[in-house]
Amino acid sequence: MKYFLTLFHFLILVSFATIAADEPENRSIGSNSSYPVEDSISPDFYSDWNVNELEEFAVSSNPLYLREKQNIGMARGDVITASLYYNPILNMQQQFMGARVNSGTGLPETSVIYNQPFDVSGVIPQREKVAKQEFMATIAGFNDFDRLFRLRLRQNYWTYLYVTEQIHYQKEFLENYQDLLDLTKLRAEKGDISFLEYDRLTLERIQIDREYRNARILREQVVKNLRVLIGIADANVPLKVKGRLKFISTKEFGIDLQDFNVENRPDLVALKIRQQRERMNIELKRREAIPALTFGIEYLNKGTEHVTGVYASTPLALFDRKQGEILKYEESHKKFAFEVEAKRNEIITEISASIKELQARESQLLEYKQFNLLDKNKEVQEKSRLAYIRGASNLVTFLEAEKNYLNVLRSYYEITYLYYNALEAFRASVGKMDASDL
Template sequence: MKRILLSAGLVLLYPAVYAQVAASPPAPPQPLTLQQAVDYARLHSPGLLGAQAHLSAIQANEITAGLRLNPNLVAEGTQMSLSNNDPNGPPFYGVGLQRTFEVGGKRSLRIAAAKANTGVASAQVDDQKRGLDLAVKQAFTGMLQAKLALTIANDNLADYHKTVDLMKVRLDAGDVDRTDFERVELQLAGFENDQTNAQLNLTQASEQLQVLLGEPSVLSTFDISGSLDLPALGSTVEQLENAALAARPDLVAAQRQVNANEAAIHLADAMGKTDPQFGVEYEHSGTANTLGANLQIPLRIFDRNQGEKERTRREADSSRLLLQQARNQVISDVDQSYAAYQAAVQQNARYQQKYLAEAAHVRDNIQFAYRNGNATLLDYLSALQDYRQTNLAALNAQANAQNALHQLSYATATEVNP
């Protein structure tokens, strides 16, 4: 019964919080693709949700900006005496209503300035979302790389176990002595360490990705699916530059900041204008009842909001220069990311088209020769080491190319992966 009452109290006192807790999302579907991971992070990342909540708070300033000035109620009473005979005459009572009238379109300019600031904050949230997308993509690629590295480590360990088993058979048959067998068996430590480290890397990569997805606790069953194969990039660097100039949210934020500062200039000019105050009043004294009116016009002789006018104009000049800097940075980011992608693609192609096959060919030949007594242990171990290093280098090249593609998407604020 107490639990029922507590739940009811939560609904009544904190309906928004209770609704959010009650609608907590289930664990992500298994396994996640790259696009599913990005979409899931956008919906559940606490950092992005916090930024969106802050945007709502900034947008609430538009309500404040649109409020009209409140009127003033004024009441007074004089010459009130406790005696029946007051030599000063009958008591006097008065009540009045006063209101300041804004001129120069101050209210509409305040609303415009508040909306401009909301636009800047909105673009900044979009830029934070862009950063989250990149982080998720890189973590996703890192986990894929760790999974493939673990597969390579398992395959290498299993394959070397076959060599150890074969050498054990030769040892039992008297073809090799125990020292040679132990030298072969000692190499298992390296392969076992590779497997342990690959498993650790996979666990850490999985946890890193889950944190970005907004998971409150690490799921041991979490998994992803995808490939490190690179698609063909069909856009030129000029097309990517134009796409970035049209879509980059940080550039949009810089442009909106210019608009916001220009709106602040208009508001500062309007705030330098005089707002008259008009009032009406009712007065009662003895048997007389009268009505009156008053008008107050402040004389803006000294303070005409000169300081704020100058400040807003300086801020506008600054934001225009920062906009040009942001535009230049966008072009530079795209050019550098495109160059890095091209270099990564070339490096990956070398391994995929040549060195992987050569390393496997050398290993297989030396392995066959060694198992049949036609190669030395040093040659065999050297071939294995070359094969392991080449496979890991090829995997790193693939992952680097994928991350370069993600970086290019980040630089252009578009999905360049066709």
Template sequence: MFLEKNLDLLMTKYGIDNAKGLAITAKLFPNPIFSLFGGAAITQQQTFKGTRYITPQIEQMFLLAGKRGYRMESAGYGIQAAEATFTDAIRQLTLTLKDTYYQVQLANRRLDLAKDNQQRFHRILTIGEIRFKKGFIAEVELIRLRLQAVDFGAQVIRFTQEVQTALADLRILLAFPPTIDLVLTSDLVYTRVTPDIDRLRTEALDKRPDLQARRFVLSQQQANLRLAKSLRIPDPIVGGAFTMQGPQGGGNQQLYSLNLEVPLPVFDRNQGGIAQAEIAIQVAQVDLHKTTLEVQNEIEVNYRNLTQSQRLVEAYQAGVLDDAKTTFLILERAYQKGGATLIDVLDAARTSQTILQNYLEALFEYQRNLLLLERATGQDIL
């Protein structure tokens, strides 16, 4: 449904239909030309009835030097280039959909973390109010607790808005109205991958659709050069005519004739068209080389980024997350019993929140770098 309703994809698909239309035109032969001539002599005592004549004529141009074949060859490469461009558009839009899906996952995880922090700090605030009533803490300490609770509440509101914005972006890509509620069936989780980068490099240069499209464009321009060179050879026009004339027009009232027309390539031998075709080949070669370099660099950069983000996520999972959660939990319990100060609790809360938020960011960056590597290689890795 996503691919069927996307307007950008539909516009790209029309490019295939246009290329097929050009291929139909390339297969066609020139139309024959029908001519009709007539006349009579009306001077020197001649009459229209006696000298009238009429000549129907049919002419046909014959394409030489393989022009029709070169046009068909060029049009065929044009279709292949359009199809490869369409495949690349599907690839790009699919990756955009995945990236938006990950954005929703990240926003949901942030919201869950903010709600958890809000509930936990609400418990601490309740304990602080009890301790304040008993005279165990000063009023300024209670005010600090309330301010922090408000801050956690503001985070919940902000991340709720972030979730709604991400869901709206996802609905737009899926062509869904805002009345439809989207429910994600998976969460933002870590799945370790070890891609075979050498194989990915080789297959990307061979199979990435944008590279394929540029190769087809180069082949099309080479076919256009062959066509341009063939245009130096003139195409003859062969015709036949039948003349019927009155009794005073000549010795025979029915005449048959053949005619041959051949343009003489004295001045115009399509020099300009050949030069343009040669330049078009050079442009296509440079474009292909540029795209190849971009693909190679994209693969290297995204692979390195994936490796680094993978190390960062695993470093968090090696114990940092548990330490941050445990520290906050210990200080929370100690504060309930009067064994920790408010400053210790607030500091532990901020540290725990920062660590968990950074972990979510690292997890999202890992998923995104994996997605970017898939885009660079033109194939799925997971």
């Protein structure tokens, strides 16, 4: 019996040493600890990133992000085009076919005509105002894309940390099960227990090993999403981020759940600007109904005749007075009014739902923090392990304690992950995804 206990203590010590070696030295959020995609990955330039560093690099290197940013430059070009004045027209004419010097009216004729259209109704300034409105709407649209881009990046970041936590505690649980399996086999060989217990534990270990491997596969998929969002094309470049899925309250983050303005959401801002643009388009089409006035100067040389003249011309707006386009933009302006109101209601509902979810997750985690859930869970597990080692507990009780330990960890990290998802959803719903907005 003494030999058996000595051997068992040796197995337990080896297990603890293995677990301690695999644990990072400092596992607090914001520390230099990291969770590599593969345990053997060496440090690299693209490694040990927190969420802010990931965002900073992504917005400067992601081709999809940079592509959307180019829309602002294109809209700036439209503003320049709309502000340009009418070009002058120069017409030079030479008539010579069939002309004779002594043929009177058939003399060669040379004429030069210069025309300059003038904007008498203020079309160009109004067109420039419309283009500037579209430029501002493009900026607001890009800000909305930036909001959703950062939301997706952060969601993948928290998913990475969540899956990493799963891998850590499942690995620990798997190693504990392996130690228990070795001990059970030893007891079965000595005749203390039936081999049926050993077979049952073997089947359970296979299930745990499957969950552990699935978690590692899921982390690889999250890493793939992060690579796409960050803009790292080379799959051979290692990618790992730092941080731990540790609960930090909204008060510690400095986030006030009541400090927001629905009207500042970028997508709503873009709709309101486009509504104003349509109103300006109505005025633009009314001004375009008044045609430009063209002044001209003509010089004519025919034989000994030299004639210079001045004239003016303008189309008569009898039939086409932009009636159809004016009606079109009036209806479009009304349509945008409905869209703005619908979007405002949608945002209010979205913010309300995100606040309720965030408060529910946070209150639950605050209770866990007050109860010191993780430490107590670990303490119960250790006591159950020692009781089983000393023979004061049976195998079934020990297994139940191990499973409860695993379930508590799974539940805690899942709620923490959902809390951070709700936190990011709230920040996205109020349009404050950029750290500078807080």
